[in-house]
Amino acid sequence: xxxxxxxxxxxxxxxxxxxxxxxxxxxxxxxxxxxxxxxxxxxxxxxxxxxxxxxxxxxxxxxxxxxxxxxxxxxxxxxxxxxxxxxxxxxxxxxxxxxxxxxxxxxxxxxxxxxxxxxxxxxxxxxxxxxxxxxxxxxxxxxxxxxxxxxxxxxxxxxxxxxxxxxxxxxxxxxxxxxxxxxxxxxxxxx
Amino acid sequence: xxxxxxxxxxxxxxxxxxxxxxxxxxxxxxxxxxxxxxxxxxxxxxxxxxxxxxxxxxxxxxxxxxxxxxxxxxxxxxxxxxxxxxxxxxxxxxxxxxxxxxxxxxxxxxxxxxxxxxxxxxxxxxxxxxxxxxxxxxxxxxxxxxxxxxxxxxxxxxxxxxxxxxxxxxxxxxxxxxxxxxxxxxxxxxx
Numbered sequence: 001x002x003x004x005x006x007x008x009x010x011x012x013x014x015x016x017x018x019x020x021x022x023x024x025x026x027x028x029x030x031x032x033x034x035x036x037x038x039x040x041x042x043x044x045x046x047x048x049x050x051x052x053x054x055x056x057x058x059x060x061x062x063x064x065x066x067x068x069x070x071x072x073x074x075x076x077x078x079x080x081x082x083x084x085x086x087x088x089x090x091x092x093x094x095x096x097x098x099x100x101x102x103x104x105x106x107x108x109x110x111x112x113x114x115x116x117x118x119x120x121x122x123x124x125x126x127x128x129x130x131x132x133x134x135x136x137x138x139x140x141x142x143x144x145x146x147x148x149x150x151x152x153x154x155x156x157x158x159x160x161x162x163x164x165x166x167x168x169x170x171x172x173x174x175x176x177x178x179x180x181x182x183x184x185x186x187x188x189x190x191x
Numbered sequence: 192x193x194x195x196x197x198x199x200x201x202x203x204x205x206x207x208x209x210x211x212x213x214x215x216x217x218x219x220x221x222x223x224x225x226x227x228x229x230x231x232x233x234x235x236x237x238x239x240x241x242x243x244x245x246x247x248x249x250x251x252x253x254x255x256x257x258x259x260x261x262x263x264x265x266x267x268x269x270x271x272x273x274x275x276x277x278x279x280x281x282x283x284x285x286x287x288x289x290x291x292x293x294x295x296x297x298x299x300x301x302x303x304x305x306x307x308x309x310x311x312x313x314x315x316x317x318x319x320x321x322x323x324x325x326x327x328x329x330x331x332x333x334x335x336x337x338x339x340x341x342x343x344x345x346x347x348x349x350x351x352x353x354x355x356x357x358x359x360x361x362x363x364x365x366x367x368x369x370x371x372x373x374x375x376x377x378x379x380x381x382x
Contacts, residue, residue, distance in 0.1 A: 017229050018362035018370050019210015020239065030370045041232045043244060043328055045244050051242065051330070053234060073270050088381045137234055139242070141328065159364050164333060171209035171362075173350050176380045182359060182373025187271045189367045191278045 004148040006054030007121065011157030012147035013042035015074055016050065018159070018181065020169035021083065022025075023073040026063035026107070026169040027113045032105060034062045034097050034116060038172040040072060048144040050125060055138050060089030064076060065134075069111040070142060074120040077168045077180050079103065084176060110146035121149030121171055142177045195339040198312065202348030204233035206265055206312045207241065207373060208348070211360035214264040214274065215243060217254035218304045224295060225288050225307060226251045228318070229363040231263060239335035241316060246329050250282030256325075260302040261317040261333060265311040268359045268371050270294065275367060301337035311360055312340030325341035328342030349373075 008016070016022070019041075025034045035067055039053035050072060064070045075083050082101040082146045091097055098105045099113075105114035111124045125142030133139040136189035153160055161184045162168055198206070207213070210232075215370040216225045230244035241263060245252045255261045268276050282288055289296045289305075296305035302315045316333030324330040344351055344358055352375045353359055359371035 014365055018364055019212070019229075021210070038210075038358065039232045041230045041235065041242070041244070043230065043330065049328070051232070051328075053232070077376065080376055084378050085381045137233065137240070137242075137332065155366075157195070159368075159370070170376070171377070173209055174205055174348075176378045177350075178376040179380065180373045180376050181349070181362065182371045185268065185271055185361070185369040185371050187275050187367045187369065190276045 001103055004121070005151045007147035007149050007154065008157055009144060009147060010046045012048050012144050013045055013121055013145065014157060014159065015123060015149060016040060016042050016072065019171060020074050021172040022052065022087065022120070023075050023116050024060055024082065025073060025114050026060050026067060026069065026118055028063040028067040030062065032058050032098070033091040034086050034103055036083045043141060045082065049128070050123060050142050050144060053138050054138050064127060064140065067112065069113045069125065069128065071108060071111060071113045071115055071122050071124050073116040075116065075170055076118065076166065077170060078166050079118060080145040080170055080178055083170060092166050097140055120153050121147065123147045132148050143149050169177045193255070196342040198340045198345065199348055200239050200335060200338060201237045202258035203234055203239050203314055203335050205348060205350065206314060206338065206340060206345065207231060207233050207263065209345070210276065210362060211265050212363040214265060214266050214277065214307050214310070215245065215251055216262045216305050216307055217251050217258060217260065219254040222254065223289070223305050224251045224254055224282040225277050225294055227274045234332060237367065241314060241333050241335060243331050244329050245331050248319040255318060255331065258303060258349050260304045260316065261303065262299060262304045262315050263316065264307040264313040266307065266361055267309065267311055267355050268361065270309060271361055271369055274361060284318055311344050312338065314338045
């Protein structure tokens with residue numbers, strides 16, 4: 001299990017910049033939950049913000065609206081089946097989606113919401129309440145207040161080339177299908 | 192050059208679902224422009240909507256706000272240097288970013304904004320004006336009104352496994368660094 005290291009907040013957007021599918025974890029009133037979200041993106045650099053789509057039908061949404069917090073975790077290839085599982089089950093039906101999926105919750109640092117262990121990293125977020133966006137588009141905006149990453153994958157704000165397939169991020173397609181992230185491509189900067 | 196085929200609108204979100212960096216093309220008043228955006232995502236299935244971050248400093252933003260239209264294009268590995276170029280230059284300084292980058296504009300179908308040829312596909316979008324989001328977050332929402340894809344890559348709404356590196360989508364990291372998309376990973380659906 002990697003020992004996570006803190007990520008400079010101004011570089012934290014890079015954990016999401018390449019478009020990985022994320023796990024959204026949340027907690028409130030003695031319950032915690034985790035769901036999958038293919039629809040998230042960075043929204044600002046500094047202070048860092050993120051956007052994520054959270055459907056009205058989800059238990060996670062209840063926890064996030066009540067607590068005003070969520071964590072975006074960047075899962076890796078060995079977690080693909082669990083990502084699919086927590087993307088299919090609902091916390092309204094399953095008492096403990098962590099237990100049901102085999103995902104392991106770890107304590108949050110700046111938020112009460114848990115992390116998902118074994119991920120490339122996580123972004124702890126405080127909800128910026130935007131009722132129109134939440135109601136109209138299921139769109140949730142958060143400010144990143146703390147970020148951590150696996151130091152074998154993300155060093156000083158930079159992704160490292162990935163040679164171990166077990167360390168590849170997941171990019172959901174549909175059904176039971178994902179892409180995993182591939183090679184790095186380095187292009188000379190324009191003059 | 193592939194002959195693009197129309198994509199069922201209800202499946203069009205899948206062109207963005209795996210998190211590729213996109214090219215945003217736009218046109219108004221006799222000018223056209225193209226910029227890079229790592230920050231975009233699907234926002235709804237049907238009618239399909241997308242979200243994309245367009246900085247206040249960009250010429251593209253002027254064209255999009257004036258025309259109420261934009262196109263999200265999904266570029267491929269051979270276009271990486273051009274993506275970096277149009278992500279660095281501004282249409283406020285460069286009269287024709289297509290010419291300067293070597294990207295080729297193709298006529299739009301349902302919108303006046305051009306496509307970028309040689310991409311995996313494109314989503315033609317009509318801006319859903321949300322002044323608060325645009326001002327506060329540089330966040331633009333569009334309804335997808337037409338979508339097309341390279342039929343060697345995307346068939347009947349499904350991405351095909353990619354064996355040709357020249358057909359890999361780009362996932363921007365920072366500086367001159369991209370990931371390209373990797374292998375497909377198929378996971379049994381939960382019972």
